[in-house]
Amino acid sequence: MYVAVKGGERAIENAHAWLAEERRGDPGVAELDVAQIRQQLGLAVNRVMAEGSLYDPDLAALAIKQARGDLIEAIFLIRAYRTTLPRFGASTPVDTGAMACDRRISATFKDLPGGQILGPTFDYTHRLLDFKLAAEGEVPDAPKRDADLADVPHVTGFLNREGLIEEAPQDDTPPPDLTREPLEMPADRALRLQALARADEGFTLGLAYSTQRGYARNHAFVGELRIGSVPVEMEIPELGFAVEIGEITLTECETVNQFKGSKTEPPQFTRGYGLVFGQTxxxxxxxxxxxxxxRWEELGEDDQGAPAQDAEFVLYHADNIQATGFLEHIKLPHYVDFQSELELVRKLRREAGAHQVQEAAE
Amino acid sequence: MKDGFDQNAPRKSWMGLLAKAPEGRAAALLDGAMARPSFTWLRAPEIGTTMVRARAGGTGTSFNLGEVTVTRCALTLEGGPVGHAYIRGRRKADAEAAALIDALMQTDRAGVLQAEVLDRLHAEAAAAKADRAGKAAATKVDFFTMVRGED
Incomplete structure (x- = not known):
């Protein structure tokens, strides 16, 4: 039972005023502006866009500022803002094969068409704190080399030619949309991919790590990881044809996994797919x-009872806004609920006490 | 589409170019090329979203990846040409400039705009793309094989 209780308005107002002051910090230190966050904390911005499920770097940077750097709070702000906007339509599926790659690596082939392009990566850095960054300084220009602007082919395409890996045949069935219909089980792959694309990074990382350690081991190789920009094209109803409405940066990962084969199918590699907004x-x-x-069920694998195989467990707990909403609500007033529990415990203790007195008398 | 020729191809091309232009750039080039004509809004600039779709494995089942913010508007010039804009981001002034250019490209001003706006946007976009691709190319790994001694 919920009972409305009034009071606390002044305390709340004052708490918000103090929050604003704490957010600003020492006025003697220059204030961060949104463009600085967008430009210099780009990977935080990318995470907020990915899990907020709304690609808009300026909004994500604003949310990070407002949330004092609490990324889940920032994601919450983005999700809330998104619900105020009308939906104009859906894009045609983006062509990641036409990505202008900043980074493109394969852990399965050393020499491959298009080459191994490292891009602006933390890999191979020594993870030693760089105290030069604490002082202001100019950054030298990144070196350049003549580039081939042709599309970089997908690695899985080479394996497909030999029939060594499962195909991903085109399917244009309108995909389910969990922002319009509640997420229900069983969830097909399109719905799972939508949920995972906006899932909490930490939760997804923990589950992925569990599969590497043996809970539903599927021995993944990173067949290809690519980061870069792709055009987004959308059918314009007034015109009757599709036009490009802009470009977005995406990170795509294709894994190549082992598969034993079955009575009807020869041994073949299988695939896992990751696609996320931004460099992520x-x-x-x-x-x-x-x-x-x-995908264990459709590939005829055993249910090992591993958490990462349980679609209901994964998908119902992967959304950090749902999780934080339910988790954090328990800190809000539950005075009446608790009063009834208190009454019950007192009553049970009284009854137990009376019982003991009676036993002692007998 | 007939015989492989898409009659909408030129318009698709300039609308895409305008949508991908950096903030404020198309408007600045338009204003440098000519005084803006008067127009009537058919749909004043409004902000919404488009659901970006992708395919599992890059080629397979389509799924909803997430939304992007989009600004759209439509306007008409005196005499009839209608201009549309759908551009990523929350950019009402840019959408207005893009829709105006789209409408003007259907008039006798098309030649001026092609030279003063579209060709320049195209060149700038190509330069920006080549610049980024050049930095990526500089991080391409050149493998060499170490000769291992056999004795």
Whole structure:
């Protein structure tokens, strides 16, 4: 039972005023502006866009500022803002094969068409704190080299030619949309991929790691990881044809996994898929591993009872806004609920006490 | 589409170019090329979203990846040409400039706009793309094989 209780308005107002002051910090230190966050904390911005499920770097940067750097709070702000906007339509599926790649690596083939392009990566850095960043300084221009602007082919395409890996045949069935219909089980792969693309990075990483350690092991190789920009094209109803409405940066991970084969199918590699807004490679690799683990049923594998194989467990607990909403609500007033529990415990103790007195008398 | 020729191809091309232009750039080039004509809004600029779709494995089942913010508007010039804009982001002034250019490209001003706006946007976009691709190319790994001694 919920009972409305009034009071606390002034305390709340004052708490918000203090929050604003704490957010600003020492006025003697220059204030961060949204463009600085967007430009210099780009990977935080990318995470907020990915899990907020709304690609808009300026809004994500604003949300990070407002949330004082609490990324889940920032994601919450983005999700809330999104619900105020009308939906104009859906894009045609983006062509990641036509990505202008900033980074493209394969852990399965050393020499491959298009080459191994490292891009602006933390890999191979020494993870030693760089105190030069604490002082202001100019950054030298990144070196350049003549580039081939041709599309970089997908690695899985080479394996497909030999029939060594399962195909991903085109399917244009209108996909389910969990922002319009509640997420229900069983969830098909399109719905699972939508949920995973916006899932909490930490939760997805933990589940992916569990599959590597043996809970539904599926021995993934990173067949390909690519980061870059792709055009987004949308059918314009007034015109009757599709036009490009802009470009977005995506991270795509395709894993190549083992498969024993069956009575009807020869041994063949299988695939997991990760695709996430922005430069977000830890999340994209995690997503691909979890996607692959969730495919156990369609691939005829055993249910090992592993968490990463349980679609209901994964999908119902992967959304950090749902999780934080339910978790954090328990700190809000539950005075009446608790009063009834208190009454019950007192009553039980009284009855137990009376019982003991009676036993002693007998 | 007939015989492989898409009669909408030129318009698709300039609308895409305008949508991908950096903030404020198309408007600045338009204003540098000519005074803006008067127009009537058919749909004043409004902000909404488009659901971005992708395919599992890059080629397979389509799924909903997430939304992007989009600004759209439509306007008409005196005499009839209608201009549309759908551009990523919350950019009402840019949408207005893009729709105006789209409408003007259907008039006798098309030649001026092609030279003063579209060709320049195209060149700038190509330069920006080549610049980024050049930095990526500089991080391409050149493998070499170490000769291992056998004795």
């Amino acid at each position: 490679e830890r999340k994209a690799i995690s997503m691909a591993l979890v996607d692959r683990a969730l």
